[in-house]
Amino acid sequence: MKKYPLFIDGKWVDSVSGKTFESINPATLEVNGVIAEGDAADIDLAVKAARKAFELGPWASMTPSERARLLYRAAQKLWENVDYLAEVESNDNGLTISETKLIAIPAAIEVLEFYAGMVTKIQGDTLSSPADRFNYTLREPVGVVGAIVPWNFPIMLTMWKLAPALAAGNTIVIKPAEQTPISVLELARLLQEAGIPDGVINVVNGYGHTAGAALASHPDVDKIAFTGSTATGRLIMQAASKHLKPISLELGGKSPNIVFDDADLDAAIRGSLFGIYFAQGQVCAAGSRLFVQDTIYDRFVDEFARKAQSIRVGHPLDPATQMGPQVSEEQLQTIERYVEIGKQEGAELITGGKRNEQCGSGFYYTPTVFANVDNHMKIAKEEIFGPVVSIIRFKDEEDAVRKANDTIYGLASGLWTTNLARAHRVARKLKAGTVYVNTFSMLDSAAPFGGVKQSGFGRELGIEAMNMYTQTKHVWVNLNESAFDWYGV
Ligand code: ADP
Secondary structure, eight states, rough: OOEEOOOETTTTEOTTOOEEEEOOOOOOOOOOEEEEEEOOOHHHHHHHHHHHHHHHHHHHOOHHHHHHHHHHHHHHHHTTHHHHHHHHHHHHOOOOHHHIIIIHHHHHHHHHHHHHHHHHGGGOOOOOOOOEEEEEEEEEEEEEEEEEEEESOOOOOHHHHHHHHHHOOOEEEOOOOOTOOOOOHHHHEEEEEEOOOOTTTTEOEEEEEEIIIHHHTOOOOEEEEEOOOOHHHHHHHHHHHHTTEEEEEEOOOOOOEEEEEEOHHHHHHHHHHHHGGGGGOOOTTOEEEEEEETTTTHHHHHHHHHHHHOOOOTTTTTTTSSBBSSSSHHHHHHHHHHHHHHHHHTTTTEOOOOGGGGGGGOBBBBBBEEEEEOTSSHHHSSSSOOSEEEEEEEOOOHHHHHHHOOSSSSSSSEEEOOOOOHHHHHHHHOOOEEESOOOOOOTTSSSOOOOGGEEEOOBBBGGGHHHHHHHEEEEEOOOOTTTTTGOOO
């Protein structure tokens, strides 16, 4: 059985307590590996290593060009290992090999390249100053960053934090999700091989309430970047408040996806299928509330359900598979609970609604469609984080916008129409961090991503994210040697 230690200060080490836990392959229930289980003591060692690497040593003294070159070299190393990383990630969390190899891993590496390019563009301002002084700002790294990441896209969501953090000259301690502890370790190993100095990247596996909480409340961590559930986001905010630590939270969603009757229906159906079933519905931005105009409602639901039934569920490493297993038994049970609630609430279960046992012993579910859902039902209000869509009827543009915005969340939203004016009009009215027009669940390194309302705050990706990993220092230089003459000395 392969053992996976912690990665602290460039060394592979056991946890202080000596504890371990097993990581399960969600497709087969086989044990992928035995993982060193870190807690507060290990987090402390990792933070100390990150602090040392931030203040002293090769990382601290590297020129921006050298740092940029190193990050490009690291990206190159990852490109050479896409297949390997994709397989590790798929074994860890059940994403299909197409999802990891063609989408998640390449997207993560592009993020690293994007921020490698940013290293040499970090700059402050020369401020308007009178003749007797000179005022300017410096953009400086914040210091030690703590990254707490979830299990749905471990490598990609780690990279959203790691790449801008390192580009700005910070160091980082990463706490991967306990369900997917292996792929981020493999990422760290490759980055070390590419030449990232010891202590710059540290990975401490362990549970949320122990290792995660210790990182969020550690006095020597300068910033926390978190992606995960809204409930955990609240706990992180509380923990970080102890030392007034800045945080960014990318949390849950119940994203509306609106199909107007003037849409290209084929494209809307295909895009909306991707919007909900991509990554088994385990996507914070998933288009889980599908609003369809009443004039096309029945036709849309029929066609959508027919296509949902034809999705090939199977082993994630089979290239023909379109939907793999859910990540865990716990997630399966959550989905089952919501499906029961949906039925009791009077929503119409059109297809799915059960485990898929033909695929083997893994955590397989079937693509599920609920129609005639009311926007106030629980299955329309709460995040299920599985392949379950709630299709809701609307009358006109105003009705669609009102219903779409009637949620505690605001991560993403989408709309399908061929009417250009309507597209832009509705895009302005939707209360969400992202609006997709005639597409869904797309990401780009240059495009800021994050939420409003209880989907969190802060924007990852894009130039904007650099603001979260740098801080402004103002320098005031006196040019007037007799400035304090009024003391008459
Ligand atoms: P899920 O409920 O889907 O597992 P979470 O938001 O709980 O999602 O998990 C996302 C990440 O947050 C994981 O790395 C998890 O270990 C971590 N986590 C969970 N609880 C806490 C906590 N109290 N403090 C810090 N991190 C936590």
